[in-house]
Amino acid sequence: MFENIGEMLVLLWRTVQALPKLFRQRQKIYDQLFEIGNASLLMACVLALFIGGVIALQTGPVLTQRGLSSAIGGLVGLSVCKELAPVMMAVLIAGRIGSAMAAEIGSMRVYQEIDALRTMNINPIHYLVLPRIVAITISLPILVLFAVLVGWFGGGLVAVLNEKIGISFQSFFVNLRLVVELKDVLNGLIKSAVFAIVIGTVCCHQGMVTIGGPRGIGRSVTKAVVNSIVLILILDYFLTRLLLYFDK
Amino acid sequence: MSPDDNSPSAVSTQSVDVRVEGLRKSYTGNAVLKGIDFEVARGETFVIMGPSGSGKSVLLKHIIGLEPPDEGRILIDGESIQDPGVMDKYRLALVFQSGALLNSLTVLENVGLYLTEHRLKSPQEIIRIATEKLDFLGLKNVRDRYPSELSGGMKKRVAIARALVIDPQLILYDEPTSELDPLSAVVIGEEILSLKERIQVTSVVVTHDRDLAFGIADRIAFLHEGQLLTVGTVEDLKHHAHPVIHRFINIDFQTNHSSDS
Numbered sequence: 001m002f003e004n005i006g007e008m009l010v011l012l013w014r015t016v017q018a019l020p021k022l023f024r025q026r027q028k029i030y031d032q033l034f035e036i037g038n039a040s041l042l043m044a045c046v047l048a049l050f051i052g053g054v055i056a057l058q059t060g061p062v063l064t065q066r067g068l069s070s071a072i073g074g075l076v077g078l079s080v081c082k083e084l085a086p087v088m089m090a091v092l093i094a095g096r097i098g099s100a101m102a103a104e105i106g107s108m109r110v111y112q113e114i115d116a117l118r119t120m121n122i123n124p125i126h127y128l129v130l131p132r133i134v135a136i137t138i139s140l141p142i143l144v145l146f147a148v149l150v151g152w153f154g155g156g157l158v159a160v161l162n163e164k165i166g167i168s169f170q171s172f173f174v175n176l177r178l179v180v181e182l183k184d185v186l187n188g189l190i191k192s193a194v195f196a197i198v199i200g201t202v203c204c205h206q207g208m209v210t211i212g213g214p215r216g217i218g219r220s221v222t223k224a225v226v227n228s229i230v231l232i233l234i235l236d237y238f239l240t241r242l243l244l245y246f247d248k
Numbered sequence: 249m250s251p252d253d254n255s256p257s258a259v260s261t262q263s264v265d266v267r268v269e270g271l272r273k274s275y276t277g278n279a280v281l282k283g284i285d286f287e288v289a290r291g292e293t294f295v296i297m298g299p300s301g302s303g304k305s306v307l308l309k310h311i312i313g314l315e316p317p318d319e320g321r322i323l324i325d326g327e328s329i330q331d332p333g334v335m336d337k338y339r340l341a342l343v344f345q346s347g348a349l350l351n352s353l354t355v356l357e358n359v360g361l362y363l364t365e366h367r368l369k370s371p372q373e374i375i376r377i378a379t380e381k382l383d384f385l386g387l388k389n390v391r392d393r394y395p396s397e398l399s400g401g402m403k404k405r406v407a408i409a410r411a412l413v414i415d416p417q418l419i420l421y422d423e424p425t426s427e428l429d430p431l432s433a434v435v436i437g438e439e440i441l442s443l444k445e446r447i448q449v450t451s452v453v454v455t456h457d458r459d460l461a462f463g464i465a466d467r468i469a470f471l472h473e474g475q476l477l478t479v480g481t482v483e484d485l486k487h488h489a490h491p492v493i494h495r496f497i498n499i500d501f502q503t504n505h506s507s508d509s
Contacts (some may be wrong), residue, residue: 040348108351111346112344112346112348113349113350113351115342115344115348116344116348118313119340120341120365120410121362121366122362191396204407
């Protein structure tokens, strides 16, 4: 994976250089946005609901035992918006959208469609990579925002319904509002935008370097998803450190 | 020809000549092209024959700039395609063996892709031109279909239509009749000839189909294991003494069934 990071950065740099062509490619960006939203929103919401719920379930009884039940809202609120929603949504999107990107571009490469574009003087980075990376960078933070709200709701629901916690919806959200600030939500959104760029770049790059037949495409898809997830988790640590530094 | 004149009957904006000099290419130490030299004149149909795996498709990819040579150069009208801006200056088209149509686009979108992406015409004009090129190749009622719904021969004709939209000065064909039945192969061969007559385009055709090669070639080259064994007319090739060429040209499938009856 790491031996290709140079190539991926070159691809990203070329995509950034192609940004002035963005307006021309707007239709493809809309199509991709629709594709990503349509394919992922419901799944993202379901996932977020259960993530929020399980955090409340794991921490609620322990905090309640120690008379800290009022802190559950803040704990669920912060962990969902700063960490769990951005990371879990990025992992979901890497599996759901990143794999499709690698497969589509990979099969275009294998079946010489990318060569055909080149012979027509159409730059594959402008035609294929730019719309995908831009669309995923717009849509992942939006999905994360949805996930944060639904995750909080899921946490609140468990805090209310679980007999070992049993606090009111109101006290859950009063504490959440006391603890969570706008910058915490922004923190998660910044992370998710970086993760989106990582997923887009890794998966498009993997598609572009696909060789062989159907087997090669399969290998590329697996590599694209695994590499994206590994990079997301590694980057998550360093991004958290960086954002904590600015948080002071 | 004015830029607005895209009618199929119009004469192409001047065809180009091609010169390949000392072309060498290796992949992971395995030499595929071992020093290729030839010239193609303006408006000529130049056929490169040879057995499978002799390096024919790789040679075409070099001529259109998809692969950089290890050594040697390719000149279009005397200008090296490696030099910056040269490939943008000339309109070259490659008809891929598989057609290489974009599977996510309809036939009409595929044919109009060059004009759409380079914003050379209005959307209505692009539809008109693409439909015209499809009609020209006898492809009616397929414009809204996807490539996966087409037969092999239709895909190749759509690929030729897509190449014509560029208004090419040079068309390269990679095995245009492979995987086709004899009837479709003849249709494709006739189309290559009629294009030459109607738009005087320079054509380089790579094939191992003897009938096609002899039917359309002005001159013919024989490529074997990365080297050109000969370049000449069809008659020169038919009477060539080299054992590989002689065998390739004259071999026929023989069975013992006739002796059983």
